[in-house]
Amino acid sequence: MELKRGKNIAFTVICGVFLLIVRIILNSTCSFMVPYKIQITLGVFFLIYGLALAFWEIKNELPLFWGAGSSLFNIGAVNSSMIVGASIFFFASNAVHGLCAFGIEIALYALISVFEWK
Template identity: 80%
Template sequence: MELRRGKNIAFTIICGVFLLIVRMVVNSSYSFMVPYKLQIILAIFFLIYGLALAFWEIKNDQPLFWGAGRSIFNIGVINSSMIVGASIFFFASNALYGLCAFGVEIALYAFISIFEWK
């Protein structure tokens, strides 16, 4: 595994931990009132999109922050790490689900990052 992919995996872990902590704080304040089924649909969408984006980043040899300022909505950093972190956020309806999603998604992201997809 080359260093750039190690940085992608580390950034995915950082984003996942940060968004998992944010979700736990939001869950404790009861301010996130989205139906459970909608959360799962959003989580699955972001997971599939994030992993597909990871394949694309590896295949096209994109740098870690390839989407900084060039995204569709011009909102800053958009890469597969952020999308996978968003998926973890929506999966975390409670702490156990969030930790399970975090572990599985980081393992999948690391597994995808190990291989050359050319």
């Protein structure tokens, strides 16, 4: 078995670290006031959606940034790495929870990327 989607895993790590740092800063300034149950619900939703999207990307052999979104300023991209990173943001109600979620989700994403899902 070889890791064929190294760029996706690296981008997942980058997105996860960035959003984890943002969330830790928001937690320290008390400016992110969302109830804990809603945070966990959003985290689980984004995790399931991101992993399902990863399966679909692998099955269809899509590149790293396969879906450039057309927004008001014609910027944006869609991929499973960004969605999994968003779930890390919502799981990080404190630094320990965020680091645990980061480790588990990166491991799951790497495990999915090892196998051929055809």
